[in-house]
Amino acid sequence: MKPSLGEKIYLLAVYMVLAGAGLLCLLPLVHIASVSSSSLQAVASGHVTFYPIGFSLDAYKQLLEGTPIMRSFWNSMQITVLGVIFSMLFTILAAYPLTRSYFIGRRTYTFGIVFTMLFGGGLIPTYLTIRSLELINTYWSLWLPGLVSVFNLLVLRTFMENIPTEVDEASRIDGCGEWRYLLRIVLPLSTPVLATLALFYGVGYWNAFFNVLMFINEPAKFNLAVLVQQMIQSQTMLSQMNAASGSSEQIMLTPEMVNAAAIIIMVLPMMAVYPFLQRHFVKGVMIGAVKG
Amino acid sequence: MNNWTKSTTSAAACLLAGTMLLAACSNGDQEPSGGASSEGTSTSKPKITVSIYDRGNVPQEMGTIDNNRWTQWLNENGTVEAQYVPIPRGESVQKLNLLFASGDAPDVVSEFATSFRNQLYQQKQILAIDDLIEEHSVHYKQLLENYPELRKAATKPDGSMYEFGRVQQLVGFQALFIRKDWLDQLNLEVPETVDELFEVAKAFAEQDPDGNGQKDTFGIALSGETGAVINTMFRDVDWVLEDGKLVRGWEQQNKASAFKKKIYDAGLVDKDFLADNNGQKAQQDWNSGKTGIFVGRTIDPVNVSQYYEPLKHNVPDAEVIAIKLPSSEYGRFAAGVNNPVQMTTVINRQAKNPEAAMQYIDFMASKEAGEMLRYGVDGSDSEKAANGCPRPKDAAQFSKEVSWNLDFQLLMSQIELEPCAGILSQLDPEKPLEAEFLELVKQNNEANLGADVEYASITHGEHMPTLPDDLSVVQTNVSKIDDIYNKAIVGGTSFTIEQAYTEALELWNRSGGEQLEAFYVQWYDENKDTAFLAKDMWQFVKED
Numbered sequence: 001m002k003p004s005l006g007e008k009i010y011l012l013a014v015y016m017v018l019a020g021a022g023l024l025c026l027l028p029l030v031h032i033a034s035v036s037s038s039s040l041q042a043v044a045s046g047h048v049t050f051y052p053i054g055f056s057l058d059a060y061k062q063l064l065e066g067t068p069i070m071r072s073f074w075n076s077m078q079i080t081v082l083g084v085i086f087s088m089l090f091t092i093l094a095a096y097p098l099t100r101s102y103f104i105g106r107r108t109y110t111f112g113i114v115f116t117m118l119f120g121g122g123l124i125p126t127y128l129t130i131r132s133l134e135l136i137n138t139y140w141s142l143w144l145p146g147l148v149s150v151f152n153l154l155v156l157r158t159f160m161e162n163i164p165t166e167v168d169e170a171s172r173i174d175g176c177g178e179w180r181y182l183l184r185i186v187l188p189l190s191t192p193v194l195a196t197l198a199l200f201y202g203v204g205y206w207n208a209f210f211n212v213l214m215f216i217n218e219p220a221k222f223n224l225a226v227l228v229q230q231m232i233q234s235q236t237m238l239s240q241m242n243a244a245s246g247s248s249e250q251i252m253l254t255p256e257m258v259n260a261a262a263i264i265i266m267v268l269p270m271m272a273v274y275p276f277l278q279r280h281f282v283k284g285v286m287i288g289a290v291k292g
Numbered sequence: 293m294n295n296w297t298k299s300t301t302s303a304a305a306c307l308l309a310g311t312m313l314l315a316a317c318s319n320g321d322q323e324p325s326g327g328a329s330s331e332g333t334s335t336s337k338p339k340i341t342v343s344i345y346d347r348g349n350v351p352q353e354m355g356t357i358d359n360n361r362w363t364q365w366l367n368e369n370g371t372v373e374a375q376y377v378p379i380p381r382g383e384s385v386q387k388l389n390l391l392f393a394s395g396d397a398p399d400v401v402s403e404f405a406t407s408f409r410n411q412l413y414q415q416k417q418i419l420a421i422d423d424l425i426e427e428h429s430v431h432y433k434q435l436l437e438n439y440p441e442l443r444k445a446a447t448k449p450d451g452s453m454y455e456f457g458r459v460q461q462l463v464g465f466q467a468l469f470i471r472k473d474w475l476d477q478l479n480l481e482v483p484e485t486v487d488e489l490f491e492v493a494k495a496f497a498e499q500d501p502d503g504n505g506q507k508d509t510f511g512i513a514l515s516g517e518t519g520a521v522i523n524t525m526f527r528d529v530d531w532v533l534e535d536g537k538l539v540r541g542w543e544q545q546n547k548a549s550a551f552k553k554k555i556y557d558a559g560l561v562d563k564d565f566l567a568d569n570n571g572q573k574a575q576q577d578w579n580s581g582k583t584g585i586f587v588g589r590t591i592d593p594v595n596v597s598q599y600y601e602p603l604k605h606n607v608p609d610a611e612v613i614a615i616k617l618p619s620s621e622y623g624r625f626a627a628g629v630n631n632p633v634q635m636t637t638v639i640n641r642q643a644k645n646p647e648a649a650m651q652y653i654d655f656m657a658s659k660e661a662g663e664m665l666r667y668g669v670d671g672s673d674s675e676k677a678a679n680g681c682p683r684p685k686d687a688a689q690f691s692k693e694v695s696w697n698l699d700f701q702l703l704m705s706q707i708e709l710e711p712c713a714g715i716l717s718q719l720d721p722e723k724p725l726e727a728e729f730l731e732l733v734k735q736n737n738e739a740n741l742g743a744d745v746e747y748a749s750i751t752h753g754e755h756m757p758t759l760p761d762d763l764s765v766v767q768t769n770v771s772k773i774d775d776i777y778n779k780a781i782v783g784g785t786s787f788t789i790e791q792a793y794t795e796a797l798e799l800w801n802r803s804g805g806e807q808l809e810a811f812y813v814q815w816y817d818e819n820k821d822t823a824f825l826a827k828d829m830w831q832f833v834k835e836d
Contacts, residue, residue, distance in 0.1 A: 044602035046576025068352040124393045131394060214390055219346050219356040219378050226380065230348035233382025
């Protein structure tokens with residue numbers, strides 16, 4: 001069936017809008033990548049837009065030699081990988097019982113969990129709590145307070161509830177217990193949503209910034225987000241200072257290209273992980289579609 | 293089936309416990325790296341905690357900001373053992389607030405933000421230091437005797453000193469750069485008044501000074517520091533003296549905005565200057581040789597690569613001079629200068645051993661510590677240059693080993709290290725670019741420190757009083773006045789300066805601006821004899 005003229009125009013418009021939206025996301029990144037691999041002269045004169053001018057990898061060399069970026073990278077990895085494992089484990093273990101109709105007090109528990117979404121403790125009480133638990137300066141201060149995101153928990157619970165009860169009944173008849181049912185039936189059926197949630201948690205931990213800043217005091221434990229922010233902030237503060245204070249801060253300036261290089265190193269792992277998880281997203285969308 | 297469930301349950305529990313244990317271990321591994329600074333050099337010296345800015349710029353192989361070559365040197369050579377508490381520079385006030393609120397704040401706290409230190413004073417979180425200095429200090433006491441202004445700046449309304457600081461020579465910080473080659477090309481004189489400045493900018497924008505046949509040049513920058521310095525030319529600095537009273541300078545703001553509007557309407561500037569809120573675009577235009585008049589800085593050797601090297605790279609024939617600010621009907625003013633007496637450090641009231649904290653500060657203020665932190669080890673990090681001043685032996689090595697320690701120098705009085713500490717001795721006259729920039733530094737100091745120019749504000753921003761909380765809110769509300777005037781600058785005939793003034797006044801009255809004015813009037817009235825004012829700053833000009 002050949003598309004009619006109207007459809008063609010419609011498709012063209014859709015493609016153009018989507019391409020525009022895609023470019024809006026892509027171009028800033030391309031610009032940063034170009035800045036990070038251009039010469040100082042070209043960057044300082046504002047010549048660099050979407051491709052490197054005077055290609056050089058000096059910024060990356062300077063970054064690796066002059067800043068603790070590798071250590072921060074490793075720290076970020078640790079926070080993210082372990083954090084995702086813990087968070088997923090507890091999210092699953094909390095979501096599954098809440099889907100079982102024979103679980104007594106299900107509504108009470110759900111209410112209790114959802115209730116925590118309404119307010120937070122505030123910075124200083126949170127800090128005092130974490131300190132009295134002796135979690136300051138450990139990554140547990142990042143993992144434990146936000147171990148289970150209520151939103152993610154609800155998403156997972158809703159997904160699990162949609163698994164037909166017939167599947168449950170059939171497996172019970174075949175002699176399947178609670179654990180096996182969860183591990184062999186529910187989780188494999190939930191891979192799309194599990195992949196999505198893992199990514200949510202992963203992005204959250206990878207970008208963890210404020211908690212690291214407040215709860216971690218040792219620079220050796222800082223992650224990438226904090227390091228990159230420190231580098232960029234030092235520069236912004238400088239330009240805001242309009243003659244407000246003396247020379248002291250001037251020399252500390254990290255060249256713009258080095259900051260750009262740091263940003264690239266920070267976004268790269270997330271970009272590398274995305275394509276592998278996208279398969280599951282698509283699958284998740286399709287399952288929904290077939291079910292109608 | 294029950295048995296089976298049980299065994300699976302326990303297996304899963306074991307797995308869970310195992311993961312946690314594993315994670316705890318991997319975390320535990322790191323403990324020594326951070327904690328080593330305190331245990332590594334265990335002696336009988338008294339221990340204190342000290343805040344240190346962390347900017348993420350310590351090379352990995354040099355350790356961390358709280359445990360490195362310099363902390364080790366300071367702890368070995370000082371009389372106390374300092375344990376450093378890193379404070380991320382970008383969020384320093386927030387982090388320090390958190391530490392104070394939870395009782396974890398370090399004994400010695402350094403912070404640039406005057407408002408934060410004043411807040412600590414108002415909350416009675418810091419110690420009065422007069423007696424400590426009198427009884428436990430050598431170097432700092434000497435410094436106070438040599439520079440009585442330091443006492444003036446440290447004294448709070450209750451009459452006691454609360455802050456430690458550092459003293460520097462007064463030097464030009466901002467410089468009004470103009471393209472000399474363009475002036476010559478078009479047969480123009482250096483502008484002496486704001487009207488001449490307008491004419492020169494007009495010629496720069498319209499008569500193709502770069503000779504490329506296109507009308508693609510800007511007469512002057514309008515965003516970033518250049519915009520601020522144009523305000524300075526008209527003494528548009530918010531609070532001005534009138535008949536011995538400190539009042540808001542409406543008339544000055546109107547005149548400065550009218551001037552900006554005039555150059556904007558004449559098309560002499562980047563039409564999108566308002567989008568350039570940190571002045572980066574203006575700097576790029578200057579560096580690519582598109583702007584004729586621009587405000588840069590001449591305070592630090594790094595300025596060479598910021599404002600001069602890229603320009604000379606793009607336009608090898610470019611010739612730059614630093615000139616005096618043109619005069620306006622309000623007088624002739626200095627562009628931005630540094631703060632010669634900068635307060636940086638306070639002692640926490642909760643400090644267990646204030647004497648030890650004082651000894652630490654005294655050591656940090658000593659010439660011995662200052663020279664070591666500034667130049668490193670003589671012979672291996674730096675060596676004497678032709679002018680008799682230490683200079684880095686190898687620039688790359690020096691920046692890896694030494695130059696990131698700047699935040700340890702917050703108590704170092706640079707003036708004691710002169711003539712070697714300033715930019716004049718740090719630039720290498722053997723290198724053509726640096727030699728040329730050296731000339732610019734000299735021109736700029738001459739232009740801004742002389743007796744024929746006045747400092748536009750009553751004092752450096754860091755010495756202005758801190759507003760009480762309720763007035764800070766008013767201040768935030770009335771700061772939108774600048775937006776109103778910006779709207780007028782780009783508004784053409786549809787929104788004039790007069791209209792902006794009416795609107796601004798209305799906002800001012802509605803937000804409680806008169807309370808602000810009353811505060812400043814009263815503050816000046818009560819403190820004009822004791823406060824650290826512009827005339828005190830000019831005590832620190834180098835005498836030839």
